[in-house]
Amino acid sequence: MSNDIQSTNFWWVNQGQTYADELRLGVLWAPIATSEGRRFGHWDALDEASIGDLVFHYANGYLRAISVVQLSSRPAKTPFDNRPWDDAGREVRTTYFELDVPIPLASIPESVRLAKSYAGSPFDRNGDVKQGYFFGLSGRDGMELLEHLGLDDVSTDVTGSDSATVDVRLLGDGPTDATRIRKIRLEQRAIRLLLLKGSLQSECAICGETYPSNLLAAAHIKPRYACSESERRDLAVIMAACLFGCDALYEGGLIHVDSMGLVQQTRGSTTTAPVSSRIGAIAGRQVSAYSQKSAKYFAWHRTHVAGVK
Numbered sequence: 502m503s504n505d506i507q508s509t510n511f512w513w514v515n516q517g518q519t520y521a522d523e524l525r526l527g528v529l530w531a532p533i534a535t536s537e538g539r540r541f542g543h544w545d546a547l548d549e550a551s552i553g554d555l556v557f558h559y560a561n562g563y564l565r566a567i568s569v570v571q572l573s574s575r576p577a578k579t580p581f582d583n584r585p586w587d588d589a590g591r592e593v594r595t596t597y598f599e600l601d602v603p604i605p606l607a608s609i610p611e612s613v614r615l616a617k618s619y620a621g622s623p624f625d626r627n628g629d630v631k632q633g634y635f636f637g638l639s640g641r642d643g644m645e646l647l648e649h650l651g652l653d654d655v656s657t658d659v660t661g662s663d664s665a666t667v668d669v670r671l672l673g674d675g676p677t678d679a680t681r682i683r684k685i686r687l688e689q690r691a692i693r694l695l696l697l698k699g700s701l702q703s704e705c706a707i708c709g710e711t712y713p714s715n716l717l718a719a720a721h722i723k724p725r726y727a728c729s730e731s732e733r734r735d736l737a738v739i740m741a742a743c744l745f746g747c748d749a750l751y752e753g754g755l756i757h758v759d760s761m762g763l764v765q766q767t768r769g770s771t772t773t774a775p776v777s778s779r780i781g782a783i784a785g786r787q788v789s790a791y792s793q794k795s796a797k798y799f800a801w802h803r804t805h806v807a808g809v810k
C-alpha cells in the first residue's frame with residue numbers, strides 16, 4: 502500500500518492567525534473574492550484539492566501540521582469573525598495531524614526552498630514563503646519536503662484481516678525531538694475515506710446504507726476539540742457517517758446514540774418536516790460503530806452535544 506502516496510497531490514497552506522480556528526474545525530477555508538471582487542489563484546487553488554491529498558500547514562514561521570484531505574471543496578461561509586474579506590467562500594475538510602514539535606521554516610535548507618521557487622509554488626526567489634493562502638507542490642517536491650522535515654516515510658500498511666487497521670506513519674530518525682517518531686493509527690474505514698481517493702464504498706455507521714466514500718465523512722463520535730491527545734489517536738473515536746444527513750444530524754446533536762447503541766431523536770430540537778422524516782427513518786437503528794470502546798465517546802456526545810440528562 503506504500504505506493505498510494507505517489508498518486509497523492511501535495512499542497513502548502515499559509516494559515517497565520519486562522520490556523521487555530523481551521524485546526525479546531527478541521528477545515529481549510531478561502532474566500533471567493535475580495536470585497537472589491539478580486540479573485541486570487543492561491544484562493545481558487547483550494548478547489549483543486551481532492552480526497553487523499555496531503556497538505557503542509559504553515560503558520561507564523563513554523564510548519565505545524567500535516568493533513569489528509571477528507572472532502573473536496575464545497576461552498577461555505579467564512580468560519581472566522583472580523584476578517585477583512587467577503588463571507589462567501591469554499592471549504593475543504595481535512596484531517597489534521599499536528600506535529601509534536603512545530604518545525605521552523607529555517608530548518609528547511611535555503612537551497613531546497615530556492616529549488617522550489619517557481620510560478621505557483623509556495624516559495625519566492627529568496628526562499629521565503631510567498632504571500633498567499635494555498636499552493637500546489639509537485640509530487641517530487643512534496644516527497645523531498647517530507648524528507649527534509651524528517652517525515653520521509655509516509656506510508657499506509659494494511660494489517661490483519663477481520664478488524665484490519667491501517668497505520669499512517671510519519672517517521673523521523675533525526676537527532677532532535679522535532680523528528681521524533683509519530684505514529685498515527687486510524688480505523689480502516691476512515692483511512693479508506695482519507696487515502697483511497699473515493700474509489701471504495703462503505704456503510705454509514707448510523708443509517709447503515711452503503712455510499713461511495715466521497716459521500717461519507719470520517720466523523721468524530723466525540724468532537725475532536727474535546728478529545729484528549731490519546732483519545733484523538735483512538736480508532737474507536739471515528740466512524741463513517743454519510744453526508745445524506747447522518748453526519749450533520751449527529752454533529753448538530755439532533756440525534757444521539759443511547760446506552761444500548763440505538764439511534765434516538767433528541768427531544769426539543771427544532772426541526773422541519775423533512776428532517777423529522779429522515780430522523781424517523783433511522784431512529785431505533787443499531788449503530789454499527791457502537792462498541793465497548795466507543796460507548797464512552799457516544800456518552801460524551803449524548804450529554805454535552807445533545808444535552809440528554
Ligand SMILES: [Zn+2]
Pocket residue numbers: 705706707708709710742743744745746747748
Ligand atoms: Zn447515513
